Amino acid sequence: MVKKNRNVAIVGVGQTYHKRRRPDVTQVELINEAVRAALKDAQLDIADVDVVVHGNMELFEGTYQGDMWHVDGDGAYMKSGIRITTGGTTGGTLVCATDNIVTSGLYDVALCIGFEKMEEGEATGGITGMADPLWFRWMMSGALSGASFAERLEALTMEQLERLELVAAKLRVQLADNAARNPYAHLRMKLTIDDVMNSRLLVYPLRLLHMCPESSGACALILASEKKAERITDKPVWIKDHVTTHLEDFVVGVITEAESTMRRCARKLYERNKITNPLKQIDTFEMYDPNVWWHMDWMTEFLFLKPGENIEMIAKGKTALEGDFPINASGGVVSTNPIGATAMLRVAEAALQIRGDAGEHQIPKEVNTAMASSFGGSTWSILNLLTKEKPM
Amino acid sequence: MSREEHNKWAYSIPGKLALNYIYYLGDFNTKFFTELRDNKRILGVKCPKCNRVYMPPRSVCGRCLSKLDEWVELSDKGTLLSYTVVNYSEPYQPTAPPIVYGIIKLDGADTGFTHLLSEVDAEKLRIGMRVQAVFKDKREANIQDIKYFKPI
Helix, strand or coil, X not given: CCCCCCCEEEEEXXXXXXXXXXXXXXXXXXXXXXXXXXXXXHCCCHHHCCEEEEECCCCCCCCCCHHHHCHHHHCCCCCEEEEECCHHHHHHHHHHHHHHHHHCCCCCEEEEEEEEECCCCCHHHHHHHHCCCCCCCCCCCCCCCCCCCHHHHCCCCHHHXXXXXXXXXXXXXXXXXXXXXCCCCCCCCCCXXXXXXXXXXXXXXXXXXXECCCCEEEEEEEEEEHHHHHHHCCCCEEEEEEEEECCCCCCCCCCCCCCCHHHHHHHHHHHHCCCCCHHHHCCEEECCCCEHHHHHHHHHHHHCCCCCHHHHXXXXXXXXXXXXCCECCCCCCCCCCCHHHHHHHHHHHHHHHHHCCCHHHCCCCCCCXXXXXXXXXXXXXXXXXXXXXXXX | CCHHHHCCCCCCCCCCCCCCXXXXXXXXXXXXXXXXXXXXXXXXXXXXXXXXXXXXCCCECCCCCCECCEEEEEXXXXXXXXXXXXXXXXXXXXXXXXXXXXXXXECCCCCCEEEEECCCCHHHCCCCCEEEEEEXXXXXXXXXXXXXXXXX
16 A cells, blocks of 8 residues: 555546637636636635646647746646646646645645647647657657557457457447537537448548547646545545556657556556456546547556457447446547646546536446546556545 | 857757647637727726736736626826846847837736837836837737837
8 A cells, every 4th residue: 555644635626618629718718717617616715725736738838837827817826836747647647746745744725737728739749849859750740650559450350350440439439428428528429330430541440530639628626635625525535546657668669568557557556455356346447548449458458358358348338337347437538638638637537426426427336436547658657546435 | 169060070950849839819818909909998907806907907817816807998108117128139039129128017007017118218218217108000919019118
């Protein structure tokens, strides 16, 4: 078990309605919408907050000291503040870092904010322009540059591939159905298997509808120390543990480790929390799934599934909202992707499920334990473990 | 040693960041810039809780997080709170040197904002001097619709 100085709970959850474009607001105003929602949810005033932790993907906002630019909206005026940018994982790192500073005893009530207004920045320009300058920048073509399936695809027969494509399409339809029940989700379209199978091919076998969108939106969470949390809300969601793992390859393509960061991250989390059967001991999983192929692959990695078990689970609807082990009841990242907020939304949605406050996309079965993952370059993984029961 | 001399033995790779950012004004700021462009009017906004009139305006008060929508018309005249004179040339600068930057508090506002000063003798710049906005003839709904401030 990880040694925490004191327990920390999520006591407020706020997010914006996520859309492709929000020309009606500035970044400051967009962030303010999420902050306002989180404060309202926690029934707190900004004066009750001790510290503001702010983050997004570096360079996507296109200003220096974004945390200072956003002060009017995020409520950090004359408060302590920290800016965190860890790429795609930022939202997850924000939660980890905020949990750390509250458990440390430095602050009692902390507000953390992840955001991205992707219509304003140039995401692909940012990703490609910032890759390793000596070896990789010249050929980096965006978030898909590193998406290699060759070692998997070569081992499959045509028949197996066709079956996989069908399951990928079914999964995408399932996630679209979930998103349709989540009023905050960006893509809330009704999809059919044919829609998915016939969408434009990007990198075989990845099609346009397999891929996450670019969204504009923000998420804010309020974390509080045990004593404060129990005074603020009767439904605290406890942050029991979190683990962060990296791979050494900053230059994509250098594979020297047999075990993925996802598996390594999960192994450590399970060991520390005595989880021997994740499918039984965890009630739902909010996964950072940039596309449905990675969603399928990472199920195996994060949940220690047997070969083919992921495909069986999806085919049988076990990961659907009403299934035994719902994954991404929110619609996931393939439905909503304001990058700096994306990983935090996984934690926020997991917390709402534990509280029973997810509304139309609430999982019908009881949710006591939920796991949320973060993903970023290069294959950087974070897992946050949330519980209804207060950790010992 | 100059960069040219270094480059004889120290090979390098040029960066390639040239990002096409675009920033929406949002509904709130659009009102400010439309008034500036169409009527040469400078609007501030008042916080009902702090009683402070902000210029530049903002839709949220950073101090108390109140929503702000009480627009206040400000004078095109104001007071110089601070200034600096730049005498060297760089490609990113808005005009040729000498460039006079000033922080101006418009009459009716509680906060100052940074803009350019012109038609002024650098030797005669003084904190507290009175200045007035000079507007561009062809205005495009951005802060450069104010060309500069001049002494009065």
